[in-house]
Amino acid sequence: MKSSSHNLIMSALSNGRRGERPPAGNPTSVVCHGLMDEAGVSFPAAHLDAKAMADLALAGHEILGFDTVMPEYSVQQEAAALGCAVDWGDRDRMPDNKDFPNEDFSPVQVPEDLLEKPSMKVVLEALSILRRHVGGRVAIIGKVMGPWTLSYHMAGTQNFLLQIGMGETEKIKSMLRQLMPVTIAFARAQFEAGADVVVMADHATGNLVGPYHYEELLLPIHQEITAQIEGPLILHVCGDCSDRLELFARSGVEAYHFEWQVDAREAVEKVGHLISLVGNINNPEVLFQGSPEDVYEQARYAVAAGVNIIGPECAIPLATPIENLKAIVEAVREGY
């Protein structure tokens, strides 16, 4: 196998042949102030303009040296298309929802021209630009929100979780079912636009809900979603999910992107034979507040544990020092 960035990532996603070294990948954002400055592109332009989006994604490969490019930095693209008011933030602040249109669990209105909405179209266009620039050389990652995360946006996180506690299971399932087609349509369109792999972020996180909630309410939906999307998918769920790794492995995704709170060795031991693993450098203490040496050490730990693709555990803090991100790349270039 030729050890190009593209090949290393694609092979790692199926736990396949190892090239010269493990790949460095970022299913979630690696944008920090340093990268914005070097790329000459800043937020919020990079959430709203396809060229700015693609340029910043390319910087992740060209300046940092990651083997992937991923052009979607917010988690609000679908929410905006579904009618949420979104504050797109600024250089120092990630976007956020300003309202929850389905707080009362009224039927979700999915627009017929969903993929034509500006916040969706911009991602598809950015993926096409990336395809033209680095297609076949660097792995292009798309990103969609799963129906659980979309429910947080449409109904409000606390409200959604309270309804679960109140035993309103049918309400919850109905909202997830109404939002599932959004995830499927956007993922398929991203593959058509040029993505090699798509991340599905669905925050049934360890800090919020239990494995039993995931198993009852979300796992069947994930299984349906993965059955309807042909291309490879990476599931992203933050928090300590040590107690539900086996459930994620049954969801039908190719890989799981996980946090430092889940020990890399434990994750590989539990599910490494079933799905590939991506992660899991600690953001707050190591990438943000640590030194390049700390980052290097964690990355090497992940490599030694058998994590298939090495990268930050989640979207990185904007003030992360750029040297710390480069230390991940340095660590994978050491080889296995």
Add this chain to the structure above:
Amino acid sequence: MERILEKIKDIVVGGRFREIEAQLEEAIQGGVDLHSLINQAMIAAMDVVGDRFAKGKIFVPEMLVSAKTMEMGLEILQPLLKEDESLSRGSVLLCTVKGDVHDIGKNLVGMMLEGAGFRVTDLGVDQTVETVLEKIDEIRPDILGLSALLTTTMPEMQKVIEELNAHGLRDRVSVMIGGAPISAKFARHIGADAYGKDAAEAVAIARSLTASQ
């Protein structure tokens, strides 16, 4: 009486919000002492909830619905207390710091503190240092609780403490902090009095901070 207190406690622990009103009415009519209802049923229940959450036996949905049940109960009981019988264990001013709009963790801390008998003023999310100082001056809380979910907003906590020092308010209020990226080390580093990893720990800390005052 023990049996009915135990029953009410179970209703709150189990988040059976539909049953709380009728059960409390029955207890009140049966002459059960209000303080026993609050201390041995409601507060005791939220201690169990906090403990189960900390041990990973239950998660946020269950905790939210227990808190809702407790709130419904307190709404019935509080008006019955005479003014001088206020059960407040102390007062807490809570907020999520500037630049951060995440509030579930903070809300859970607020609910648990109320459940434990504290008087809580919740300023909400994205609060500037200036507003926090103004409110401290106005309310004079025993404890200030600061929350942040984002690593980018952690430094705001330090700013609040620096400004408290600069305005001579630091000695008047204990500061406890929490949130996903926060650690005990960070709390020590910025000069906070305590760090709580979850809502149950926040209650334990608030109890110890007010006990030592």
